[in-house]
Amino acid sequence: MSTVQQPKRNRWIIAMSFLLCTLLALISERLGYPFLYGITFTFTSVFLLVGLRLFGFWPGLLAAAVVHTIGTQLMEQSLFHYIGLLEIAIVGLLVRKYPSHLFVCDAAFWLLIAAPLTYLTHVGQYNAMGTDLILVTSIVAINGLLNALCADIALQYLPLSRWSGIARDWRRSSSLNRVMLHFSVVCVILPFLLNIYISSTGSFKEASRHAEQLSSSVASMIGREYMESRIRYEDNKSEATLAYLQSLIAKHSSALYTITITDGSGTVIPWNGSIRNDTSSYRINKALSNNLQLLIPVLKEHPLHISTWHEGKFRYASSIHDTGLMIHIDIPLHNYQYYLFNKYITHFIYLITLALFAALVAFFINRWLGRSLKRLAEATNNLPSRLKQEDLIEWPSSNIFEIHALISNFKQMAVNLVHMFGETQKNSERLQAQAYMLGQSEEKLHRLAYYDMLTGLPNRLHFTKHIQDMITIHAGNEHKIAVMFADINRFKQVNDTLGHATGDRLLKQAASRFAETATSFDVFRLGGDEFVFAGSYTDVAEVHNMAEQIGEAFSKPFEIDGMPLYLTISIGISLYPLDGEDIDTVISNADIAMYSAKEEGDGCYRFYKPKLASVMTEKMHLENGLYNALQTNQFSLHYQPKMSASTGKLCGIEALIRWQHPELGLIPPDKFIPLAEQAGFILEIDRWVFREACRQNKAWQDAGLPPICVSVNISGRHFFQGNLIEMIVTALEDTQLSPEYVSIEITEGVFMRNMEQVIETIQYLRKLGILISMDDFGTGYSTLNQLQRLPISDVKLDRSFIQGITTDEKKSSIVRAIIELVHSMDMRVVAEGVETDDESQFCKELKCDELQGYLFSRPLPAHQFEALLAGSAA
Known part of the structure; x- marks a missing residue:
């Protein structure tokens, strides 16, 4: 409403x-x-x-x-x-x-x-x-x-x-006194008024019955004597007749009443006294019976026309049988006045006396009850404060059970309050202590919420709030905002090879360098090895200088347990409002620019450009299509031969996955394998690749082609997230391929991450007869001393060692040393990435066991490689 x-x-x-x-x-x-x-x-x-x-x-x-x-x-x-x-x-x-x-x-x-x-x-x-x-x-x-x-x-x-x-x-x-007074007076007055009313009605009826009985008796005697006299006023209206009627009235007259006889027309015949049958000065107040009425005089001359009840009278009217004469007997009310007055005055005396007595009783009852209650009210006035001040409470006493119980309840309540005050004091002290601890906890929570616990830098939540504040502060002025995303290159390899503890120490040192370098920008850690810098600028040259300073912070190696680590960072830069009108867009574009810098090379920075978004869109498209590719058989295997360095014949093959996208065409592994690693699809892909390679190899053997060992690349995730042994055993049982014709290639970083677990798994596979190869050897952080502990069959040199090996003496010396050392541990050496005859000849001179590269063949689909395999058999 x-x-x-x-x-x-x-x-x-x-x-x-x-x-x-x-x-x-x-x-x-x-x-x-x-x-x-x-x-x-x-x-x-x-x-x-x-x-x-x-x-x-x-x-x-x-x-x-x-x-x-x-x-x-x-x-x-x-x-x-x-x-x-x-x-x-x-x-x-x-x-x-x-x-x-x-x-x-x-x-x-x-x-x-x-x-x-x-x-x-x-x-x-x-x-x-x-x-x-x-x-x-x-x-x-x-x-x-x-x-x-x-x-x-x-x-x-x-x-x-x-x-x-x-x-x-x-x-x-209301006070108790007032309530008691009301109750007492009402209990006295109302019954007495009702009694007076009933008594007055009864008394008046008693007087009217007496008047009617008296009048009826007199009228009966007059009528009987008149009938016995045989004198008829209707027949003879002589003086003698009137005298007879007059004598008859006089005979029965009394001081208590007056008698009047009227004829049929209402004319008074004889009358006694000074009262005439004049009803004009009276009004009929009430008809008491068929013969009796109450007449009250009216003083018309008085301006208020007040009735005078005490001058009224009873009038009895009765007819003489068959004569047409009426006998009227008037009995004044004052005949009964003394009787009625005495009854009423007695009632009123009783009423007043009892009302006064009731008021007096109420006063004493109130004093009797109220004294204890009043003292109790005084004792309990502001009771909590008095109990807190330890004031002595004087409790009243009472003989009344209910009031005594009430006083006892208040006493018990006071005891409970004292106990509660004590508990409250203790709770207050505890709350103060908890408040202090809560303040410290809030400070800790604030740091947990807004700061990174490892590096002490502000975190992602702090960064988002900071950027929003910067946009609000710099809105409308000439200052603009730059956001830089920095990612440490190859940090994952450090974690995998040297462990997370080393990675954490590296992040702390990197954060310290960032804080010292980026003095005009604020630095934040978003998570992992991702750092972000934010600041205002007036000229883009300031952003270039800041990006270069951040990159130079990694020019010196990091010292971890006395071992130097050379790392670089990739930086992506997005500008507000040039590259986005809202903070989410600016951050997303900086992230896109950072991935572009990472792809273009170590230690560089890139500004966001609109075309970079399409590249990221393509990556997202590929990542989203990986699951569908597994379901719709979009993957296929190509096979690349391994050639014996001593004989020049085919001695092994490597299964390489390819993705035939229905819209984007053939997608090479270096594009979608990293995406599969990040998205978690790599386990399913490896399971499919291993099973398909075993199936195809067994099919070639069943077709009469010479048996040959097929190498399959396995992601390191299988050693820590998947059940590698179960996957291999199940695939071999399903395809009926002998384990000796299978080789598993594992990157160097897998061995360094959790060597004991990896060694245990490899040993089990070696007992089955499966060969184990270390792929991309030389790109990680393993030591040659650890290499001797690994139960592997061969080592594959990364192609970065092979390229330029004929012209680079240092590289050739390193490769020669590695080959000799690997041979000394009864392992075979495979050189991959051989593309020229000179590289092939040099590797043979260094006594490499197997050669692999485009010089011999590119990876071929199964039906094409089948012809190559058949030709080698001939």
Whole structure:
């Protein structure tokens, strides 16, 4: 609901509540309870006082004016309506000053104003000071006080303000004394008023029955004597007849009543006393029976038209059988006044006495109960603070079980609070200690979150936040931002050959050099051997200079356990906003440029160019196609021969994988094998290659071709992530190829990473009869001393040693030394990459065992190599 609709809704509820309160007052005015002397007991002022208190002075006065104006038109006792209107006006003014003393204000009004005004008004009317007037005044005052009490109780204990839609709530908490007073007075007044009402009704009925019995007896005797006299007024209206009727009335007359006889037209025939049968000055208040009525005189000359109940009379009317004459007997009410007055005055004395007694009892009960409760309230005032200050608490005592139990509960609660305060103090001390530790932990977490634990450099998360801050700071000025990705070349080989501990020490030294070199740029470590530099620049020449300085940081070798390591780095550079409008694009482009620099050569840097993105896209395309290639048989094997250096004949073959991409055509291994290593597909590819090479070799043997050993390259991951032995055994069993016709080529780095595990696996394979060859020997970091521990059959010299061997004396000397050393350990030497006759002749002179290269044949598909194999057999 909107804020505009809410006040409108509240105003509507308040208006409806005001109208309802006024309507209930009108209903109460109409439905009053009749009491003695014509006084009517009403509860009109209950609703008017409630309305006055809820809605304010002027709305309350308006409701009173409406109700009493309508009441004046409905009832004849107008004086009481004017007193009710005056009550609302005066009490409303008093309540403004004393808002919580409604009953006291109304009681003061009735005792000081309304009751004297009622009494004096009647005295002025009748010039009398009768006790009946005191009774009438008392009844009216009690009616007003009872209404005020009911209104005060309703306002105190009912949520009228919430029901009426009024936001404020001016009710105060009630004291025990006030509650007891309300309870006691209500318990006394309501039953007594009900008793008075029932008693008054019974007493009045008793008086009316007595009057009717008396009148009926007198009327019966008069009628019987008249019938026995045989004198008929209808037949003879002479003086004698009238005299007879007069004597008959006189005979039965009494001071208690008057007798009147009327004819059929209502004319009084004889009459006694001074009272005529004039009903014009009386009104019929009530028909008590078929023959008896209550007549109340009306003083028309009085401007307020007040009824005078004590001057009323019972009128009994009875007809004389078959004569047309009516006997009227009037019995004044004052004959019963003393009887009725004594009963009422006795009741009112009892009422007042018991009300005072109830108030006194309530006072003493409240004092009896309240003393202990008050002392308990004082003892428990601000109890937690006092217990903390270790104040002595004086607990009260009581003979009342419930209060004694309450005091005991508070005592126990105090004990528990003291214990809780002690625990809280201990917890507070622990929390302070934990807060201190938490502060230290937060600092550690911050370093863990934003700094690399190995090198101490800011990490990837810190880098991302730093770049975003730089973009915000330099937005709109002439400074631009450069991001450089640096990757240590051949760091993986260092990890594989020298171990991760050495790699970690190398990273620490590299980070230290970067921090010292890149003074104008911030350096971060993203993970592994990837470092990134970020800084602002105004001229691109500044970026060139910074890239060169970073590259020169690797010009000196790293010292690890006294061993020098010569490494280089590749740097990719991306500029903001030239190479991207958002940070993610700039970082991605720097990464692309770094891979381009790595491919072009060691120790160089490259700026991002849009065409580099297409190259990376191609790599991603190839990487995503590897899985599909395995599923759809896109791979195939080519075979390259190995030639015996001594005989020049075919002595072995090497199986080399090729990928026939449906869109990109034939893809060489150097393009997709590294991708397969990174993506984790290399295990499945090696499994397929080994099985296919065994199958094809067995097929050639079954076709009658000479048996020959086939070499298969195996990734080092099989030794640490895959089950190499199971793969080889399963493939040999499935293809039925003898193990002696299989050779496994493993790179040098595999042996250096976890030599004991690798040696154990190789020894098992050697027992099966499988040959083991170390591929690309000389490119890693193994020592010749470790070579003698390896159970391998031959060593393949990397082609980098063979190229230029005829012209480079140092290289030829190294190769000669390696060959001699390998031969001394009963291993064979295979020279790969032989492309010229001079290289072939030189290798023969150095006594290489086998030669492999383009000089003899390029790798051929199976059907072409089959012809070559068949020709060698011939």
